[in-house]
Amino acid sequence: MNLGETIRSAVWSLQSSKLRSFLSMLGIIIGVAAVVGIVSIGLGAQTSVLDMVSALGSNLIMISPAPTLGRGGSVSADPRDVFTVQLAQHMQERSPGIKLVVPLVQGSGLLIYGGSNLRSTVVGTTPAYTEVTNYKVRAGRFLHDLDLEHQTQVMVLGSRVAERLFGQANPVGEQITYVVGDRRYSFTVVGVMESKGQVLMGNYDNQVYIPLTLAMERILRTKTVSTLMAQAASAEAASEAVQQAEFLLYSRLGTADGFNVTSQDEMLETMGDVAFTLQLMLGAIGGISLVVGGIGVMNIMLVSVSERTREIGTRKALGAKQRDLLLQFIVEALVLSTSGGAIGLLVGTAVAEGVSRFGGWPTKIQVSALALAFGFSALVGLVAGVYPAMRAARLDPVVALSYE
């Protein structure tokens, strides 16, 4: 009996008890669908997180204070105190690996234009901000050195802010009132930025940008900045740049604890690791459900072998060899599990598509993940089929024929 014949008869035999075949496939269907769905969603999430990190800027290094607890009664210096504009200048001039250092201060407040208002994050920064973050101007201009020098009351809007306050109209040249506490400032809009979408630590589009000097001296009234964004001279210089920044901060603070210096590569790596671990875990859960599905197939095959004992005896009497019956039941288990696997692929892909279309989650269907899940379902079927098939093949024909 050849393989084509065996497959045909296995399909035939499974078709003749459709409901049972379907029920025994269910475990495999769910397992494969789960693996495919979970891995696609996981991959999508990973890709979008990595995109968000990349969108932060190019060769970016984030430098921020990490206040430590004072230990045992001794008052430790607040590391925030050293984060000044002078530090930024110093870092830019003294570190060959670092090309640009952009200081940032952040505050929140209410923006009012005409009859509408909007709560927004106000970022005080320098002209180099756009270069470090790869941020493009859509209309008008970004901040100039002169704006910083004269502390001019000009503002550049993120695309969402512009849209929500001005709709389709051009905001450049308009006056916006910025209210913080009981103070009101009048700003002239000089530019609107292009949309950047979601990035790792927020959304650039929901922010507005004003001159750093104005923000520090007149609005927030602070001598320190919240973050320094540095740009490494090149991708190769990134780790060197990180070391130089760390050394400078260490020499100022006398400790390595009070600050965080993280390059974009490190962020990518951490995020990638987290996403990978998560995906591995979820994939393993899917894998376990596949194994459970395999136990279901094995169970149904054992039931089938004992129910069909007489059929097995009859087939032997008609000339079936052990290997014919071995093949018959293994192929039945394989057809069962791979059909379940194929249905599972469709269901899993549909679920992933549905999640991305209706849930707005990013998903990514990877052929290798599909192949792996399907291959695993076939393997599960093979393993689940061997033992029942051996039982069938080894039945004594006389005993099998007289089985009630």
Place this chain on the structure above:
Amino acid sequence: MTKMLEAKGLTKVYHMGAEQVHALRGVSFTVESREYIAIMGPSGSGKSTLLHIVGCLDRPTSGELAIEDRDVRKATDNELAEIRNRKIGFVFQTFNLLPKATALENVELPLIYAGVRRRERRERAAAVLERVGLADRMGHRPSELSGGQRQRVAIARAIVTEPAFILADEPTGSLDTATGAQILDLFAELNSEGNTILLITHDEAVAARAQRVIRLLDGRIVSDTGGSEVRA
């Protein structure tokens, strides 16, 4: 006439725990081509055991067995399966048809194991179904057929490989008398067409239709009458 089968001193001992059951205690006989033999005996006398051994479904505890001059004692399980497939056609009391297969598919089954191609299989199965009078029932499943029709399907399945002989274990045992008689007519016709038949029965009327009757009692042949030579 050629010798289809030669059995010498066949014994079969079943072990039931510590107890031994001697189902056959030295059975010798030969079967010539085109013979129609009834094997008779009370229940438990070893008829089925003998048929299973002769049909290569089981091995004797001792004794010699040759089918068409081939010694089957040393045959492997695979070789026995081949002999069953090519040389032997079984007919059982309870038909043993695959319940979910049509009459045609049931008759095709031994041809599948013989490696016959699909098209030829269909043709040969259809031809023998026609021969047993079921030309219009080929697509029916066993549950859609009467007992007599089911046994005809089983007989068609037994003869489709053109075996050396047909082995039937109480083929009329689960049929009413009239239907049983029709089945016996069919066996008689098949015999007159050249088929060799060994048929188990405990019904004298059934045995009366065979040329030769072998009687068993307690695992021994007690008489063998009607053959071309004097045997008993």
